[in-house]
Amino acid sequence: MTKNNLQTVNELRTAINVLKEKKWIDLTHTFGPTSPHFSAFESAEFKTLFTHEDGFFAQSFTIPGQYGTHLDAPIHFVQNKRYLEELELKELVLPLIVIDKSKEAALNNDFTLSVDDILQFEAENGKIEPDTFVALRTDWSKRWPNHDLFNNKDSNGNPHAPGWGIDALQFLFEERQIKAIGHETFDTDSAVDYRKNGALLGEYYVLEQDTYQVELLTNLDKLPANGAVIFNIVPKVEKASGFPVRSFALLP
DSSP: OOHHHHHHHHHHHHHHHHHHHSOEEEOBOOOOTTSOOOTTSOOOEEEEEEOGGGTSOEEEEEOOSSOSSEEEOGGGTSTTSOOGGGSOGGGGEEEEEEEEOHHHHHHOTTOEEOHHHHHHHHHHHOOOOTTOEEEEEOSGGGGTTOHHHHHOBOTTSOBOOOEEOHHHHHIIIIISOOOEEEESSSOSBOHHHHHHHSSOHHHHHHHHTTOOEEESBOOGGGSOSEEEEEEEEOOOOTTOSEEEOEEEEEOO
8 A cells, every 4th residue: 555545544534533523413214104104105015024033034115215204316306307326426415504494383384484584594694505405494303203293284184384485495506506405394395385386396496406305304403503414325226216315414
């Protein structure tokens, strides 16, 4: 090993040791056949194929790609965009910004993030930098795994859940040049916006940017407004529109 190679190895090992000294926060729900999920999907099915009596323990898992905490690839909504396997590794590790609107969402379950909300956040926490992952904290994840609380339907069967406004998303991607987003709910759009527009305009817009989003995040309440880093580790499934992800954050 050359002197330069040895120096590089030592730098990497030092970096790993520094990272391990940081606090790590799991942002992923444990999910199973009884977990809340998008209403159009069947529940997951887990089967035991072999037991230790057979010599080894093995299972099969039947799930939609968008199940539990999951990553949506651009192709999920937009034709001719990238599949999951085409996302670059460096896109999956990003500086993390957390916009906390948990109090607003508690008072108004139809809360929809606006540009003014973002500007208020920046006035308190600094300008959102390019190539960041921006997560919307609503504390909706605290309703997991209760189906009724998570779906939050009124007497007419209409769900009420917070989300991103299309104007806020356009501002973040076009004016702030962010890389990706995440949230604690099933959908990008607030439920009230979905009913008003008849479509998930916000989700389509995000994926149209040929980037990804992570849905059903948890533990955002344990993160600072900025300074953390998010890792989104996902299997490399062929021609997949999305898949359950192991998302976690390192605190500064």
